[in-house]
Amino acid sequence: MNNRLAHEESTLINFRHYAPDPKEHGFRWVDIKQLRFSAESVDDRELLAALIGHEQFRDDYAGGGVLPDGPRHGPYWLRLITPALYESIGEEKAVQILQNWSDLLRDVPTELEADLQQEVFARLAAADSIHYLGELGDEAIHDWGRVHDYFHEFVLIDRSAGRITLIVAADD
Template sequence: MNKLTYEGSTFINLRDYKFQDSRAHGFRWVDIKHLRLRAEAVGDRELLSALIGHEQFRDDYAGGGVLPEGPRHGPYWLRLVTPDVYDCISPKKGAEIIREWVDPLWRDVPPELEAALQREVFNPLAAADRIYYLSELEGEAIHDWGRVHDYFHEFVLIDRSAGRITLLVAADD
């Protein structure tokens, strides 16, 4: 039995915001999935395993949505995504990765987008007890059309006080 219950998601499409340069959105987006912890306290590795085993994790992030029996996760073959390929990082490092991905100099970020990112990304990063970042996998881990994304950043935020795991993917299409 999975220890996680899917609660819902939020999608931030950078194309929905008015940048000074109309192409600055770079076809980028952030997909945020919230899952409720249903079990007593367990270790982080067990929670990562439960997340990887959850049907919401079976998303190629290329328009097909969640495929409950799907073999892909983002650009990777699902069978090669394990708790061992995640690195524990600080909230500061997570925020740096996102800021650099959105706009390296953080000069052309529309105020409405900045507010949405603060609410949906930066605040949860700061509140998390642990943050895991999916290492960039290579070689056989990349599925047959896995290079459709130029960027694929994945974070798993564990917030035990809120009883929630957040799967945060920042990528492009």
């Protein structure tokens, strides 16, 4: 399945670019990676396994970008992430998690709110299924994985579009 996932595009929403005072929003951002999958019928667990095996998943989200042979994913050791760790959640819960995270800001600028609506919340609404990677615990944290204050990861599967979207919302 791995060779049937094709990376389409990536988008980064850096909150600092929207604030009159960049210090106001610290180092908060949302990274969105979109990959296409073939129309063949595969279940969500197979798609999650293919995503975990894809080079775009090898991103520590700490400035180094995607490392095709990298051993890390976000704050975690890649080898410890499996499809079984993802919880299937509904749109309402995903929106609540993201709104609680973004509401840590005092005032979300209008332009940022519009971009989040278009790039994140509209994708959540269009997804056939949403999977959330919860906290994996201390044993899964890699050698310098504590650089993120918050790390929220969602995998959205949109079968009609043949697209899997990886959304990471974090602070560092």
